[in-house]
Amino acid sequence: MLSANLSAIFYLISGVLFILALRGLSSPETSRQGNFFGILGMIIAITVTFLSIGNFSTGFVVVLIFLLIGGLIGAFIAYKIPMTAMPELVAGFHSLVGLAAVFVAIAAFLNPGAFNLGSPGNIKLGSLIEMSIGAAVGAITFSGSIIAFLKLQGIMSGSPITFKGQHPLNAIILISIIVLTYLLCSTQSSNLFWILLAVSFLIGFLLIIPIGGADMPVVISMLNSYSGWAAAGIGFTLENTALIITGALVGSSGAILSYIMCKGMNRSFFNVILGGFGATEQSSSSQNKEQRPVKSGNADDAAFLMKNASSVIIVPGYGMAVAQAQHALREMVDTLKKNDIKVSYAIHPVAGRMPGHMNVLLAEANVPYDEVFELEEINNDFANADVAFVIGANDVTNPVAKTDPQSPIYGMPVLDVEKCKSVLFIKRSLSPGYAGIDNDLFYKENTLMLFADAKKMTEDITKNL
Amino acid sequence: MEIDPFIFRLSIFILSIFIGYYVVWSVTPSLHTPLMSVTNAISSVIIVGAIIAGLAGNSDDVFNTSSIFGFLAISLAAINIFGGFLVTQRMLAMYKKKKMDK
Numbered sequence: 036m037l038s039a040n041l042s043a044i045f046y047l048i049s050g051v052l053f054i055l056a057l058r059g060l061s062s063p064e065t066s067r068q069g070n071f072f073g074i075l076g077m078i079i080a081i082t083v084t085f086l087s088i089g090n091f092s093t094g095f096v097v098v099l100i101f102l103l104i105g106g107l108i109g110a111f112i113a114y115k116i117p118m119t120a121m122p123e124l125v126a127g128f129h130s131l132v133g134l135a136a137v138f139v140a141i142a143a144f145l146n147p148g149a150f151n152l153g154s155p156g157n158i159k160l161g162s163l164i165e166m167s168i169g170a171a172v173g174a175i176t177f178s179g180s181i182i183a184f185l186k187l188q189g190i191m192s193g194s195p196i197t198f199k200g201q202h203p204l205n206a207i208i209l210i211s212i213i214v215l216t217y218l219l220c221s222t223q224s225s226n227l228f229w230i231l232l233a234v235s236f237l238i239g240f241l242l243i244i245p246i247g248g249a250d251m252p253v254v255i256s257m258l259n260s261y262s263g264w265a266a267a268g269i270g271f272t273l274e275n276t277a278l279i280i281t282g283a284l285v286g287s288s289g290a291i292l293s294y295i296m297c298k299g300m301n302r303s304f305f306n307v308i309l310g311g312f313g314a315t316e317q318s319s320s321s322q323n324k325e326q327r328p329v330k331s332g333n334a335d336d337a338a339f340l341m342k343n344a345s346s347v348i349i350v351p352g353y354g355m356a357v358a359q360a361q362h363a364l365r366e367m368v369d370t371l372k373k374n375d376i377k378v379s380y381a382i383h384p385v386a387g388r389m390p391g392h393m394n395v396l397l398a399e400a401n402v403p404y405d406e407v408f409e410l411e412e413i414n415n416d417f418a419n420a421d422v423a424f425v426i427g428a429n430d431v432t433n434p435v436a437k438t439d440p441q442s443p444i445y446g447m448p449v450l451d452v453e454k455c456k457s458v459l460f461i462k463r464s465l466s467p468g469y470a471g472i473d474n475d476l477f478y479k480e481n482t483l484m485l486f487a488d489a490k491k492m493t494e495d496i497t498k499n500l
Numbered sequence: 501m502e503i504d505p506f507i508f509r510l511s512i513f514i515l516s517i518f519i520g521y522y523v524v525w526s527v528t529p530s531l532h533t534p535l536m537s538v539t540n541a542i543s544s545v546i547i548v549g550a551i552i553a554g555l556a557g558n559s560d561d562v563f564n565t566s567s568i569f570g571f572l573a574i575s576l577a578a579i580n581i582f583g584g585f586l587v588t589q590r591m592l593a594m595y596k597k598k599k600m601d602k
Binding site for chain 1: 551574594
């Protein structure tokens with residue numbers, strides 16, 4: 036049996052290892068080592084917990100069995116999941132962290148003696164507050180992530196679900212959570228604890244349904260943050276340093292990612308949370324309803340343009356993920372490189388459905404990461420490039436964001452694709468993107484629209500090169 | 501007067517938020533997806549609480565309500581730990597530099 040002080044030291048060590056795990060992600064070279072630190076930290080935390088309890092009877096075997104079941108499921112998912120499904124996977128994982136936090140809080144509430152928190156009906160006030168916060172945030176994370184998962188998976192429509200009185204209702208529920216927590220702490224009633232959980236599940240659900248598919252990068256980051264705060268809340272209850280440190284790390288990590296995503300869309304956090312983007316009909320888009328001429332071409336034209344180029348910039352977006360076109364794209368680029376054409380990739384911060392989504396897909400297709408650039412790094416290069424190849428991106432290339440103050444995306448940082456000598460734009464139809472705004476780029480002199488499935492078109496171009 | 505131990509935990513918490521802030525800003529944007537999956541994995545250190553709950557029952561009463569919630573939480577957290585770290589590793593293994601493959 037480990038003394039309380041010694042195990043606290045070990046928990047601190049595993050907390051430090053988790054910090055190093057995130058630190059490693061500052062560059063791809065150190066990232067694998069970082070992941071190893073993370074695994075080491077986890078092993079230490081789990082081992083120390085077993086040793087400090089020192090109970091290796093029947094219960095221990097049962098714990099190991101449940102650990103193994105979970106571990107096998109997790110490992111199986113990790114090996115089977117296609118890279119394009121990463122946003123769904125992360126949303127699913129968030130929901131599990133949330134639910135685990137809820138379960139731990141329930142266990143602690145039912146049997147506070149095991150955690151040194153007092154006796155049922157007489158739990159220490161501080162612990163009860165921490166426990167309620169952990170449980171409520173965990174429940175919100177769980178139900179919110181489930182909705183995000185269903186939306187990403189396409190089981191639920193990605194369009195925002197709004198109804199009258201939505202915001203007042205949410206506000207009332209949030210206030211009732213605070214009131215319930217207060218009442219729970221003063222009465223210790225277990226009924227109130229269950230009601231608090233139910234209401235928190237409900238608000239998580241209500242908070243995410245009005246948020247549209249294109250805002251998913253913010254939602255996922257936000258839920259990431261919530262899962263961290265839930266863990267921290269439980270960490271305070273259990274007086275566990277490793278959990279407190281991790282919760283704080285994950286909480287701030289998710290918050291920063293949400294901030295980066297909001298900035299990438301030039302929208303405030305509250306604007307996203309309050310939702311309904313894409314549902315509102317914009318006047319500027321309906322005014323321009325008259326048909327404008329569009330130049331469209333086929334794979335042959337595209338191949339001709341690229342063959343005569345000396346530099347090509349590729350702009351991938353969510354459509355590339357949907358069409359699973361990353362491997363076909365990489366083959367096309369290989370052919371271009373054989374013809375001594377310089378190729379680079381331009382990634383908008385909110386391209387795809389989660390932060391860094393496009394980078395993972397390109398890495399999967401064996402694209403070296405030093406050919407992939409962020410918006411600020413590459414935006415000036417468009418003016419000197421011959422061809423911009425837009426595959427599956429739309430709103431993030433829309434010049435309207437720079438020119439039309441009436442547009443809902445005005446002020447959003449966009450890739451200066453139109454500055455290229457010519458633009459190849461793969462798209463299935465002229466329909467507007469998720470933001471519901473017509474893209475001026477379609478009608479530019481130097482734009483050639485390629486109406487086809489992204490994967491098929493890319494393969495055809497490769498054949499014609 | 502003695503300081504409540506809660507204050508010490510709060511200090512750790514606040515300082516960790518700042519560490520998180522600076523560490524996460526230094527993460528390269530191309531690794532933001534692995535960042536999310538690894539934060540997922542490490543936040544499942546909540547399994548520590550689940551194990552305490554699971555082992556709380558005495559030997560003749562392994563499955564009381566509290567420990568059953570503990571067992572369930574162990575499985576959920578384990579899915580995350582294994583899934584999160586392994587999928588992160590899988591992703592990170594794909595990030596390669598130029599000219600490595602040709």
